[in-house]
Amino acid sequence: MKSPNIPAFLILFLLLIIQPFNISAETVSIKGVIINDRNESLPAATVQLNNGEYGMVTDLDGRFEFSGLPAQTYMLEASYMGYESYIILIEPDQVSEPLAIRMEPSELLLQEVQVAESRRQIARRVNSISVEHLQEDFFAGNKAGNLMRTLRRIPGVHSMDAGTGMSKPMIRGLGFYRVVFAQNGIKQSGQHWSNHTGISIDQHAISQMEIIKGPSSLRYGSDAIGGVINILPASIPGEDQWEANVSLTAKSNTEWLGASTGFSGRSGDFYVHLNASHNRFGDFRVPDTDVFLLPAPAGAAEATHEVELGDHAHNTAGEETGVSLVTGIVRPWGNSYFDMRFHSIENGFFDYIGLQHESQRAEHMASTREINLPYQKVSDYAINHFTNRYFGENKLEVAFGYQLNTSTEHSILTDRTGNRFEDLIYYRAKDNLELQFDLHHLTANASYSFRNVDRHQFDLIINTSYEQNKTDGFSHILPDYQRTSAGAGVIHRYELSPEWIINSGLRVDYHLANMEESLNPDPAYGDSIFNPDFEENYLGTAFSLGVNYLPGSSQIIKAHIGKSFRVPAIYELGAYGLHRHEGRFERGDLDIKPEEAWQLDLGYEIESDALHLMLSPFVNYFTNYLFLNPTPELRPEGQVYQYHQNKALLYGGEVSLEYDWTERIHIQAGIEYVYALNLDLKRSLPFTSPMSAITGVEYAFEDRGIFRNIHLGLEGLWVGAQTNTVPNELNTPGYFSLNMHASAVMQLGKQELNLTLRVNNALDNRYYDHVSFYRRMRIPEPGRDVQLFVQIPINK
Amino acid sequence: MKKYLRGTMLLFIASLLMFWACAEDEDTVVLQPTVEVLSPEYCDTIWFDEPFTFRIRVTDPGKKGLGAVSFDTHHNFNHHTHGSHLPCDMDPKKEAVRPFENVWIYDLPDAETDYIFEKEVTIPSAAGEDTYHDYGDYHFHIYVTNSQGYQTFTTLDYKLIYREGHPDDPWE
Structure with a gap:
């Protein structure tokens, strides 16, 4: 480099x-x-x-x-x-x-919670775009199969699921490369092109995070066109204090068993956070199903195979391990620390091809916990170093990161052309390796914040990164590549008066993409070159202007206009091969230009003693929205889908409401809606999640015996039908689903236990999630799931 | 103030319920092309080394024009079922040794929206030097696209046999 x-x-x-x-x-x-x-x-x-x-x-x-x-x-x-x-x-x-x-x-911890709450509120007051701060209390007793599913409770945030352990984030209808996942500002890389690759993070090791809904290229550069999910550092423990905890999780639907343990401590200036967790889960269970109709590739009108499978989605079991260590020093001038994380996940793939064959079906049906072929392994190693240094009120932040993401897919390899017998033997011996990607990613970020220049605040930002991807395996879909990027920006905040805040910013980025040639190993069959040598520069610019009006302490009114950009991913430029999960041939386009989006956001928020209401509508215009479009072309591997750019418009918004009906009854409601339109083709954009609403009631009981802080809650999820679809995408009917939860603190002598019991899909309703992979498979979402979370805090 | 807030709340929840009631419940796919297989017929017999006509009628209800057709064949010695067709009379299950597999792909005219596609096909008996393809139950998988990329799919079961018995087990 x-x-x-x-x-x-x-x-x-x-x-x-x-x-x-x-x-x-x-x-x-x-x-x-x-x-x-x-x-x-x-x-x-x-x-x-x-x-x-x-x-x-x-x-x-x-x-x-x-x-x-x-x-x-x-x-x-x-x-x-x-x-x-x-x-x-x-x-x-x-x-x-x-x-x-x-x-x-x-010393009083209760007040700490109030401080966190006020910090959350301040973030909303000073930022012109929509920011949500999540604290530990959000995650406690609320952990779904993976982080993205956990975050679905937030209006405007959705997940695109391909299994219990595999979900991608979506914000306001935008997903895949359009949402940045970052750890304290360092972007995580991965095989984001695949709908069967999730985010590599152990959700047990997260204590705070922020979610930015809307274009954030200004601070995060390319890709943050739809939004950002940023993990924030855990609080530094108090001087000479330590605490530890052990958490246990059990879930009925997937026969999930998990344990995690954490330790935080500080001695003088030196502090440490340590987390480790392990989870195992079996195949997920669906409500009263007798026969699955396995679909034709690419959503044909008629199912291909009628197969009796029982009530499990076979081979969706998995195993997850996470270890993280954060350690550093805190001094009067600031702090400096290392953040090291390891996360690995192994997932079985729902094998709609193999299930058509009797012997493989028998193998899949034999056990609900075993991971059979085909399956996936993703291991992610990250070593980051952060320094925050104060110069008076001014602040310098410097971050360096190295990430290695290794992703492999294993399947029953077959030689379709009959000419690659030696390759076949070689890769069968390598654990049936179909695809392997080794992604190295280096990041260096710096920002300097001038915080007191006549009510002005200036942040100067520099981001640089280098990415290298090496591929292996019997199949081909993506070439080897390198990507270098560098960007610089300035962000300005001006407090005109206590009521008016003006935010603005400007940024320029330079990207260099470099793909290596890949040749067909079987020249007798198909195209002789999969990917030519390719090198291209891309320039991206972003700006934003926002105004916050704060009439009194209880109301916030915001308007924000921003332009963001996204440099095409290598997959979008150079994909060439069968995407086996979708049963289609996917092809990139070297002429693709960076995406540019203009977004207008409005926000209104009112908070009184009992009521908290937020409205956040948005309009997003893409001059060249990039998506996989079906072509008329058919190949032996399946229909060809090629990346394509069109003008697009997305609009919608979120409403969220919290209300203390009485001292004991707390009510919550939220609605999210996105309408997506391809302006050139006069139809929808692929996989837009339908309108949904969530309403919840929670009752706080009086303390009883050894139990205190007793809560009982009901939560209704209402999801509309989605009929605004693109070619070969199935329409999906709406549904209702009911969740229940109960939580309490149990006092056993001096020891506390935090207990949470959740029942998801309590009515065992059968429904489809429009953007889920299993919708295409005509397999409903998981049935009733009873979950028990036990957390044992250990304090000095 | 408190009453007013409760009113807002109720209105909010009521509007949620209304939105729920209005949500349509349908799952229809109307713009896919349609395929009608004219030849061979369902459960037909095809002979090795003898030509047969593959003929389908393709229509595009969206009137956007046709794209391409792909038909491939694979064995069904393990008796898996496809779609909602009635099963044909099948031979006993057996292990595949040298099953015949092939895929044929052709463009369809993009000016047409109702078209009969015809192709004469001969399936060879020879799998190599002195080796022959397995006879028995086979399928066709037929895919058709229109110019917009809408795809449809159907299947056809047939029997693929030798006129004079299987060369591997001599005709007596």
């Missing part, structure tokens, strides 16, 4: 030298920023001088400034709910320096 980092570092060092500020002489100013133990700024903290002689609250970035003060000694006291008060004496000769006041959390 060449060093794309050198210019980045030069700019960074220049930034470090810049240190603004100079103060006039007669009177003095005392100013600074208030931050917490995680170096996050604390807005609305109270700052007093000389026991209230002067007083103010900090602004949205935690800043305060007293100007025009007589030159003398002052006693400054900073206070904030949930934190220990901070008192400092300021001598007259010290006042010209801005102060960075670090507050340590107080």
Whole structure:
């Protein structure tokens, strides 16, 4: 790899030298920023001088400034709910320096939750696009088969499922490459082209995350055209504190058994988070089904094979392991840490081809827990290093990352042409290796934030990355390739007044894609060249402009317009081969141009004591939406689908409502809707999830005996029909599904146990999920699933 | 204030229910091309080394024009069923040794929306030097696309046999 980092570092060092500020002489100013133990700024903290002689609250970035003060000694006291008060004496000769006041959390944990809540609210107040912050409480007792399924509860977020352990994120109707999955700003790479590859993350090791709904290329570069799911770092433990926990999970539908354990601790400046988890699950079960009709490839009108399978989706079992270690130091200047993660998943593929053969069907039906051919293994290793350094109120963030993602698919290999017998023997001996991808990914990111220039905040951002993919296996679908990218941007926030905030930004990215030639190993059959040598530069630009109007503390009104871009993925340029899960031949197009999208977002939010209502409509216009389009061409492998670009329009939005009916009854509701239109072909875009609504009621009981914090909830999911489809995509009827949950804290002597019982699809309804792989297979979604989560916290 | 909020809530839930009631419940595919197999007939017999006519009628209800046809054949010695057709009289199950497999692909005229496709096909008995293809129960898989990429699929069961018995087990 060449060093794309050198210019980045030069700019960074220049930034470090810049240190603004100079103060006039007669009177003095005392100013600074208030931050917490995680170096996050604390807005609305109270700052007093000389026991209230002067007083103010900090602004949205935690800043305060007293100007025009007589030159003398002052006693400054900073206070904030949930934190220990901070008192400092300021001598007259010290006042010209801005102060960075670090507050340590107080012992009461309950207040910590309120602080998290206020942080969540602040993020929504200052950002012009729609941002959701999720904390540990969201994940507790709410873990579906994988992270993306867990996130489906959030209006506007959906998952595209291909099995219990395989789901891709979708935000507002956009999925695949259009949603970035990142860990603290470092994008995760993977084989995202395949609908049978999920995100490589252990959801047990996540404590906080943010979800950005809408174009975010400004901060994240290419691909963030639909939105971002970003895992945020876990909180730094308090000084000389440690805590640990053990969690156990059991689920009836898939005979799921899982355990995870976590440890967090800090000794002086040194801290560590350690997590490990392991899950095993069997084939998922569907409601009262007698006969499956196995479909023809590419959704033909008539099923191909009538096969009696019973009530399991065979060979969908899997196994997941995750280990992560975060360790570093925290100092008054900031913190610096390593984040190392390993995640591996092994999944069986639902084998609609093999099930047509008696011997293979018998093998699949013999066990509901065994993983037979065909199956997949994905292992993901990531080593990231992050540094956050404060210079007064200004902040420098530097991140480096290395990721290795290895993905293999194994199936019963057959030689369709009869000329590759030696290859066949070779790959059969290599564990029936059909496809293998080794993806290496290096990232270097830096940002510098100027936080106090007359109510302006400037963030300068630099992102660089290098990706290398090596392929192996009997089949071909993707060539070897390298991708290099570098981008720089500036983001500006201006607090015009306490009511008005203006956000804007600009960014330019350069991408270089380099594909290697791949030749047909069997020249007697088909095209002699699968992929030619190919090299191309792409330039992308993004900008955004947003206005927030904050009339009082209970309302937020936002408008945002942004342009984002997405450089085509190598698969979209160079795909050539049978995508076996879809039973079709997929082909890229070398002439594809980067996607560009213009999005208008509006937001309204009102929060009173009992009510919290959010509305967020959007319109998204693509000048060249990229999608796989069926062609009339037929090949021996199946119908040819080729990448194609058209003008497209997506619009829709989300409504979410939370309401405390009484002190004990809490009501929640949310609706999401997306309408997608291909403006050139006058039809829909592929796989748009239908309108859906979720309503929930939760009742809080009084404490009883050893149980406290007892909650009982009902949740109804209403999903509309989807008839707005593209060629060969089946229409899907609507459905209703009911979930129930109960949770409590059980006190056994000094030991606490957190218990959650969930019942998903409690009525055992039979329905299809429009964007799921199993919809195409005419297999319904999983039936009733009783889930038990037990969490045992161990504290010092 | 509290009452007003409850009212909003109820309205909200009521509108959800209405939206649910309005959601249509249909699963129809109307723009796929249709295929009617004219020859060979269902459960027909085809002889090795003797030509037969593969004839289908293809229509495109969306009137966009036709795309391509692909028909491939594979054995059914293990008696798997296809689609909703009635099963033919089948030979006893057996192991495949040298089954015949092939795929034929042809373009269809994109100006036509109702078309009869015809092709004379001969299935060879020879699988190599002195080896012969397995006789018995076979299928055709027939795929048709229109110019928009809509695809349809149907199957046809037939028996593929030797006029003079199987060369591998001498005719006596």
